[in-house]
Amino acid sequence: MSKPAFKRVLLKLSGEALMGDDAYGINRSTIESMVADVAEVAKLGVEVAVVIGGGNIFRGVAPGAQGMDRATADYMGMLATVMNALALGDAMRHAGVTARVMSAIGIDQVVEPYVRPKALQYLEEGKVVVFAAGTGNPFFTTDTAAALRGSEISAEIVLKATKVDGIYTADPKKDPNATLFHTISFDEAIAKHLQVMDATAFALCRDQKLPIKVFSITKPGALMRVIMGEDEGTLVHV
Numbered sequence: 001m002s003k004p005a006f007k008r009v010l011l012k013l014s015g016e017a018l019m020g021d022d023a024y025g026i027n028r029s030t031i032e033s034m035v036a037d038v039a040e041v042a043k044l045g046v047e048v049a050v051v052i053g054g055g056n057i058f059r060g061v062a063p064g065a066q067g068m069d070r071a072t073a074d075y076m077g078m079l080a081t082v083m084n085a086l087a088l089g090d091a092m093r094h095a096g097v098t099a100r101v102m103s104a105i106g107i108d109q110v111v112e113p114y115v116r117p118k119a120l121q122y123l124e125e126g127k128v129v130v131f132a133a134g135t136g137n138p139f140f141t142t143d144t145a146a147a148l149r150g151s152e153i154s155a156e157i158v159l160k161a162t163k164v165d166g167i168y169t170a171d172p173k174k175d176p177n178a179t180l181f182h183t184i185s186f187d188e189a190i191a192k193h194l195q196v197m198d199a200t201a202f203a204l205c206r207d208q209k210l211p212i213k214v215f216s217i218t219k220p221g222a223l224m225r226v227i228m229g230e231d232e233g234t235l236v237h238v
């Protein structure tokens with residue numbers, strides 16, 4: 001059997017992907033199938049760190065956050081990612097995967113704080129590390145947290161698992177004529193204002209020469225194909 005293309009990866013799971021077909025929150029069968037995919041990859045000996053979003057919970061409460069201070073609303077968003085991280089860690093335990101959740105904001109009774117050497121130790125021990133609370137700072141996104149943590153742990157690639165199967169010339173949910181890129185450079189992705197990831201995340205990955213692969217979270221076997229270096233999704237390169 002061929003070998004995985006990567007030793008250590010940073011997987012970004014969007015919060016909205018956890019909803020499945022529900023309107024908000026966490027869909028049990030969706031989270032279970034995601035965890036099964038991660039378990040399969042971890043069994044190959046690939047070190048996996050996960051950054052989880054919060055859109056599935058946070059966008060549900062967002063109307064109530066209207067008119068709120070941006071920073072306060074962002075802290076609410078970060079807390080939503082902590083809930084998702086706890087659910088993900090728990091689902092991993094049920095699937096027989098040892099996972100550790102680490103939070104970028106102090107919430108010690110609930111999850112351990114993010115400490116970089118400790119995260120590296122867990123990864124070396126073959127544990128899946130789930131990074132909660134994004135970067136810990138308002139005005140950022142969990143995509144930027146993925147770029148940041150990916151750089152910090154020297155991941156070889158950021159894998160962005162999302163609702164679309166790659167980067168298109170325009171948002172495929174709005175433009176039926178949009179076509180898929182197999183590869184695209186960071187400069188082109190930023191210049192074209194492709195909304196699939198924010199410019200801060202793209203710029204950080206570009207500066208760190210950390211490639212990104214965007215692929216579908218719902219397509220069966222897609223994560224494994226990405227890990228094996230097969231043709232899947234869109235590669236963003238320097």
Ligand SMILES: Nc1ncnc2c1ncn2[C@@H]1O[C@H](COP(=O)(O)OP(=O)(O)O)[C@@H](O)[C@H]1O
Nearest residue numbers: 014016055162163167168170171173194195196
């Ligand atoms: N050029 C594009 N190519 C692909 N997806 C795009 C593009 N522009 C916007 N999108 C949207 O970006 C989304 C992926 O971002 P993601 O971070 O997973 O979602 P969110 O953070 O909004 O939950 C897709 O659902 C897609 O509709």
Ligand SMILES: O=c1ccn([C@@H]2O[C@H](COP(=O)(O)OP(=O)(O)O)[C@@H](O)[C@H]2O)c(=O)[nH]1
Nearest residue numbers: 015053054055074077078134135140141142
């Ligand atoms: O470093 C971060 C990461 C996240 N957030 C907040 O948390 C919310 C949820 O994260 P995100 O939108 O990235 O989740 P996703 O779209 O992946 O579900 C964001 O809207 C922000 O309000 C933040 O303030 N700082």
